[in-house]
Amino acid sequence: MRLNRINNNDLEAFRLMVGPDRFSIGESVLNLHSKDQSRHSPSLPEAVIWPMNASEIAEILRYANEHLIPVTAWGSGSSLEGNPIPVEGGLVLDFSQMNRILDIREEDFQADVEPGVIYKDLNKKLRHKGLFFAPDPGADATLGGMIANNSSGTRTVRYGSTRDNILRLSVVLANGEIIHTGSRSSKSSSGYDLVRLFVGSEGTLGLVVEATVRLVGIPGEFSAAIVTFPTVESAGRAVYEIIRSGMNPSALELLAPECIELINREHELGLKVAPTLFMEYDGPSVQQLAELLDMTKEICEEVGCDEFRPGLGMTERDRLFKARHELAEIIMRNHPGCSHMAIDIAVPITAYPEMIAMAIEDRKNSGIPTYIFSHAGDGNLHIVFEGKTGDEKEWAVIEEMNERIISKALSMDGTATGEHGVGIGKRRFMAAEHGNSLEWMKKIKTLFDPNGILNPGKIFE
Amino acid sequence: MRLNRINNNDLEAFRLMVGPDRFSIGESVLNLHSKDQSRHSPSLPEAVIWPMNASEIAEILRYANEHLIPVTAWGSGSSLEGNPIPVEGGLVLDFSQMNRILDIREEDFQADVEPGVIYKDLNKKLRHKGLFFAPDPGADATLGGMIANNSSGTRTVRYGSTRDNILRLSVVLANGEIIHTGSRSSKSSSGYDLVRLFVGSEGTLGLVVEATVRLVGIPGEFSAAIVTFPTVESAGRAVYEIIRSGMNPSALELLAPECIELINREHELGLKVAPTLFMEYDGPSVQQLAELLDMTKEICEEVGCDEFRPGLGMTERDRLFKARHELAEIIMRNHPGCSHMAIDIAVPITAYPEMIAMAIEDRKNSGIPTYIFSHAGDGNLHIVFEGKTGDEKEWAVIEEMNERIISKALSMDGTATGEHGVGIGKRRFMAAEHGNSLEWMKKIKTLFDPNGILNPGKIFE
Numbered sequence: 001m002r003l004n005r006i007n008n009n010d011l012e013a014f015r016l017m018v019g020p021d022r023f024s025i026g027e028s029v030l031n032l033h034s035k036d037q038s039r040h041s042p043s044l045p046e047a048v049i050w051p052m053n054a055s056e057i058a059e060i061l062r063y064a065n066e067h068l069i070p071v072t073a074w075g076s077g078s079s080l081e082g083n084p085i086p087v088e089g090g091l092v093l094d095f096s097q098m099n100r101i102l103d104i105r106e107e108d109f110q111a112d113v114e115p116g117v118i119y120k121d122l123n124k125k126l127r128h129k130g131l132f133f134a135p136d137p138g139a140d141a142t143l144g145g146m147i148a149n150n151s152s153g154t155r156t157v158r159y160g161s162t163r164d165n166i167l168r169l170s171v172v173l174a175n176g177e178i179i180h181t182g183s184r185s186s187k188s189s190s191g192y193d194l195v196r197l198f199v200g201s202e203g204t205l206g207l208v209v210e211a212t213v214r215l216v217g218i219p220g221e222f223s224a225a226i227v228t229f230p231t232v233e234s235a236g237r238a239v240y241e242i243i244r245s246g247m248n249p250s251a252l253e254l255l256a257p258e259c260i261e262l263i264n265r266e267h268e269l270g271l272k273v274a275p276t277l278f279m280e281y282d283g284p285s286v287q288q289l290a291e292l293l294d295m296t297k298e299i300c301e302e303v304g305c306d307e308f309r310p311g312l313g314m315t316e317r318d319r320l321f322k323a324r325h326e327l328a329e330i331i332m333r334n335h336p337g338c339s340h341m342a343i344d345i346a347v348p349i350t351a352y353p354e355m356i357a358m359a360i361e362d363r364k365n366s367g368i369p370t371y372i373f374s375h376a377g378d379g380n381l382h383i384v385f386e387g388k389t390g391d392e393k394e395w396a397v398i399e400e401m402n403e404r405i406i407s408k409a410l411s412m413d414g415t416a417t418g419e420h421g422v423g424i425g426k427r428r429f430m431a432a433e434h435g436n437s438l439e440w441m442k443k444i445k446t447l448f449d450p451n452g453i454l455n456p457g458k459i460f461e
Numbered sequence: 462m463r464l465n466r467i468n469n470n471d472l473e474a475f476r477l478m479v480g481p482d483r484f485s486i487g488e489s490v491l492n493l494h495s496k497d498q499s500r501h502s503p504s505l506p507e508a509v510i511w512p513m514n515a516s517e518i519a520e521i522l523r524y525a526n527e528h529l530i531p532v533t534a535w536g537s538g539s540s541l542e543g544n545p546i547p548v549e550g551g552l553v554l555d556f557s558q559m560n561r562i563l564d565i566r567e568e569d570f571q572a573d574v575e576p577g578v579i580y581k582d583l584n585k586k587l588r589h590k591g592l593f594f595a596p597d598p599g600a601d602a603t604l605g606g607m608i609a610n611n612s613s614g615t616r617t618v619r620y621g622s623t624r625d626n627i628l629r630l631s632v633v634l635a636n637g638e639i640i641h642t643g644s645r646s647s648k649s650s651s652g653y654d655l656v657r658l659f660v661g662s663e664g665t666l667g668l669v670v671e672a673t674v675r676l677v678g679i680p681g682e683f684s685a686a687i688v689t690f691p692t693v694e695s696a697g698r699a700v701y702e703i704i705r706s707g708m709n710p711s712a713l714e715l716l717a718p719e720c721i722e723l724i725n726r727e728h729e730l731g732l733k734v735a736p737t738l739f740m741e742y743d744g745p746s747v748q749q750l751a752e753l754l755d756m757t758k759e760i761c762e763e764v765g766c767d768e769f770r771p772g773l774g775m776t777e778r779d780r781l782f783k784a785r786h787e788l789a790e791i792i793m794r795n796h797p798g799c800s801h802m803a804i805d806i807a808v809p810i811t812a813y814p815e816m817i818a819m820a821i822e823d824r825k826n827s828g829i830p831t832y833i834f835s836h837a838g839d840g841n842l843h844i845v846f847e848g849k850t851g852d853e854k855e856w857a858v859i860e861e862m863n864e865r866i867i868s869k870a871l872s873m874d875g876t877a878t879g880e881h882g883v884g885i886g887k888r889r890f891m892a893a894e895h896g897n898s899l900e901w902m903k904k905i906k907t908l909f910d911p912n913g914i915l916n917p918g919k920i921f922e
Contacts, residue, residue: 108811152648152650161648163654180896183874184875189611189622189882190877190882190883190895191891191895192662192666192905193658199654200653200654217707240568244570246677285749287746347646348646349647379646379647414646415644415646415651417649418646422652437640437642447904447908
C-alpha cells in the first residue's frame with residue numbers, strides 16, 4: 001500500500017482536531033522529531049501533534065487511515081535504533097502532554113499511567129510509598145517508549161523487562177478503534193495475551209494510550225560491590241559463574257576499561273581503570289546480603305579477580321548507577337564528528353564468555369574506538385563502535401563486525417536485540433533470527449494495520 | 462466454516478500416516494479422550510492418533526485443514542474447563558508418546574522438552590541438578606497442556622505462571638507449517654512476542670511440538686508455617702496484609718475448614734479444622750527465613766489469628782503440598798453422583814477480602830456443598846460447587862452463583878480465569894471481560910486457523 005504525503009486539506013483537518021496550540025509544522029519542531037539517539041539518518045515528519053487523550057488519537061488515526069497518512073508515535077526520542085524516526089514523513093504524535101500518573105494503587109502494587117510519563121518521574125513519585133517500577137533503561141525514556149521497545153536495564157536480571165511488568169493496556173488501533181486488554185489481576189489465563197503482543201511492537205500495531213504497570217517494593221537493604229579483573233574475558237567468566245550459582249543479583253554490569261576511563265573523567269569517580277563488574281544484591285536483611293557477597297567474592301577470586309571491593313555506600317552506588325545509565329550518552333559526547341553503532345545482542349549465559357572474547361578480538365583487529373559494556377547478568381552485551389561520520393571505509397569495517405557479531409549470537413540461539421528493539425538497524429537480521437515466523441509477524445501487522453500507516457519502515461524490511 | 466466428519470477415506474489416510482499402532486478408533490480409546498476433569502459433557506472424537514514428531518503432525522494438519530476435519534490436542538486430560546474435549550468430534554492428537562526431555566542445559570537454567578512430558582517427571586529428573594520448573598498446577602499435567610492453558614499453581618506467587626517460564630516454542634500451524642519462535646536468550650526485544658501469544662491459546666492457534674523452558678535453582682532453605690483463623694474472612698485479610706508488605710512468599714494458600722476436613726480424612730494430616738493459611742518462604746539462609754516468618758506472625762496476630770505454627774519440617778510440608786495439589790480430585794471423589802463447577806477468578810489483592818466474603822455469603826444462602834480454597838497470594842480464588850448431576854434446580858442455583866461471582870470479579874478489574882483457561886465454561890464471560898478486544902482475538906484466530914479446525918468450540922462462543 002502506497003502512503004500519501006500530507007496535503008493542505010489534511011493539515012487543516014488535523015489542526016481543527018486539536019486546535020492550533022498542539023499542532024505544528026514549524027521547522028524546528030519537525031527537526032526535533034526527525035531523529036533519535038541512533039546513527040540512522042534523520043527524516044522529517046510533515047506535522048507534529050501533541051495529543052491529549054484517546055478519543056483525539058482515535059479521530060486522528062481514523063482520518064490518517066482513510067487518507068493513507070503515516071503516523072509515528074514519539075516518546076522522548078531516546079531510542080537507539082531509529083525506532084521513532086518518521087522515515088516516510090507523515091504525522092508524528094508527540095505524547096509528552098499525555099504524561100499524567102492517573103492512579104497509584106500502592107496496596108495492589110500497581111499504577112495507571114499515560115504513555116508520556118517519564119519512568120524516572122514515576123519512580124520519584126513512588127519513592128515515599130516504598131515502591132518502584134523496576135525496568136530502568138536509563139535516559140529519559142517514557143513509559144510509552146519503554147512499552148513500544150520492551151525496554152529493560154540494569155535491574156532486569158532480577159525484575160524482568162517492561163513486558164514482565166505491564167498488566168493492562170488501552171490501545172488505539174490504526175482504524176481508530178479503542179481497545180482495552182489485560183486485567184488488573186496479577187495472573188490470568190483468559191484468552192490470547194494481546195498485552196504482550198503490543199509490548200515490543202514498536203508502535204506498529206497500535207498506539208498505547210494508557211497502561212497499568214506492576215510495581216515492586218523497594219527492598220529493605222542493598223549491598224553493592226565493585227570487582228576488577230585482569231581481562232574482560234575473566235570478568236565475563238565471573239558473570240557466568242555468578243549467574244549459574246543462582247544467587248540472583250539485582251544488577252550485574254560489566255564495564256570494559258575504556259568505559260571506566262570515560263565515566264571517571266565525566267563523573268570524577270576515581271575508579272581503577274580495569275575490566276570491572278559492578279554488582280548489587282538487595283533483600284530484607286543485611287546479613288543475607290553479606291553472605292551473598294561472600295559467596296560472590298569466592299567465585300570472583302577463583303576466576304582470578306584483582307580486587308573485590310564490597311560494601312559500597314548508598315551515595316557511591318547511586319553515583320555509579322547514574323554514570324552507568326549515562327554511559328551511552330557520555331560515549332557519544334566524547335566522539336564529536338563520529339556516528340555510533342550500538343550492538344545489543346543477548347545470548348544464553350553459557351555463550352556469554354565466547355561473545356565477549358569475539359568482541360575483544362574484533363576491537364583489537366579494527367583499531368576503531370569500541371566500548372564494551374553489558375547487562376551481563378542477562379547475557380545482554382552492548383558493543384558501541386564510534387566511526388567517523390561519512391568515512392565509508394571505517395563504516396564498512398564496523399558494518400562487517402556488526403554482521404559477524406550478530407550472526408554469531410544468532411548461531412548460539414541468541415537474539416539480535418536484547419532491549420533496543422528492531423527499529424531500522426536490526427531489520428535485516430529478522431529473517432535469520434525468526435525464520436518463517438517472521439512471515440506470521442507480518443501477517444499480524446497487516447491484520448491490525450492493513451494500510452501500514454503505523455510507524456512504517458520499522459521491524460520489517 | 463462448516464467442519465466435516467471423518468469419512469473412511471480420511472481414516473485410511475490418517476492410518477497410513479502413522480501406521481496402525483499409533484492410530485485408533487476403538488471405543489474405549491475414544492471414550493478416554495472424550496472428557497477432562499470438568500463437569501462439561503463428554504464428546505467423542507472420531508479417531509485418536511499418538512504422533513511422534515513435528516513432521517507427522519504437519520502432515521496430519523495439512524490433510525485435516527484441506528478436508529476441514531477438527532483436530533484437538535490432548536495432554537493428560539487433567540484440565541478443568543473442558544479445554545480438550547473434542548466437542549465437534551474429529552481427530553484427537555494424544556501427545557503422550559512425545560514425552561522426551563530433549564536437552565537439559567543446567568548452566569543456562571533451561572531445558573528443551575516435548576509437549577507430552579509431565580512436569581512432575583521433568584522436576585524429578587532435574588532434582589539432583591538442583592533445578593526445577595516452577596509452575597505447578599498439580600495433577601499430572603503435561604508441559605503441552607500447561608502451555609496451552611498458561612497453567613500456574615502454588616508457587617506462581619513467587620515464580621510466575623507458565624507464560625513467564627517459556628522462552629522458545631516450535632509450533633505446527635493449522636496449514637501444516639512448522640515455525641520456531643522466541644530464542645534461548647533470557648531477554649529479547651526482537652519483533653512481536655509470538656511465544657506468549659501461543660501460550661494460553663488452548664491449542665486454537667497451533668500445536669506446540671517443542672518448548673524451551675526456563676528453570677529455577679532449588680532454594681537452599683525453606684520455611685513453612687500453618688496459621689489458623691477464626692473466619693475465612695480474617696484469613697483473607699491476612700493474605701492481603703502479607704502481600705502488600707512485599708515479603709514475597711513462595712506459596713500462600715488459603716484453605717477453608719471444609720477443605721481441611723477432607724484432606725485430614727484422606728491424608729491423615731490431623732490438622733485443626735479451621736480457616737487456614739499455608740505459607741512458605743524460601744531463600745538462601747535460615748536466619749532470613751526466620752525473620753520473614755516473625756514478620757508474618759506479627760501480621761497474622763494483628764489480624765487475629767488463632768494459632769501460628771511455624772517451622773514445619775520438610776516431610777510435613779511435602780505432605781501438605783501433596784494434599785493441596787490433590788484437593789480438587791479429593792473433593793470430586795467425596796461427592797459421587799455430583800458434578801462440580803470450579804470458579805477460578807483472580808482479582809487485584811485489595812479486592813480479595815471482598816470476594817472471599819461474597820463466596821462465604823453465597824455458600825451460606827445456597828446450602829450446596831461448596832469448597833473455598835485459593836492461591837491466595839495471587840488473588841486467585843477457587844470455589845468448587847458440588848451439585849447433584851442432573852438436578853436442574855440445584856444447578857440453576859450454582860449457575861447463578863457462578864455468574865454473580867465472576868461478574869463481581871470482572872467489575873473489580875479481575876479475570877474470569879486465573880489459571881484454568883477459558884475452555885468451554887468461561888466462554889460466555891469473554892465479551893464482558895475483554896470488550897471489543899475479544900473481536901481482535903477472533904481475528905487472530907482466523908488469521909492462524911482460517912478453517913477453524915484447531916480445537917473448535919473453545920475460548921470463543
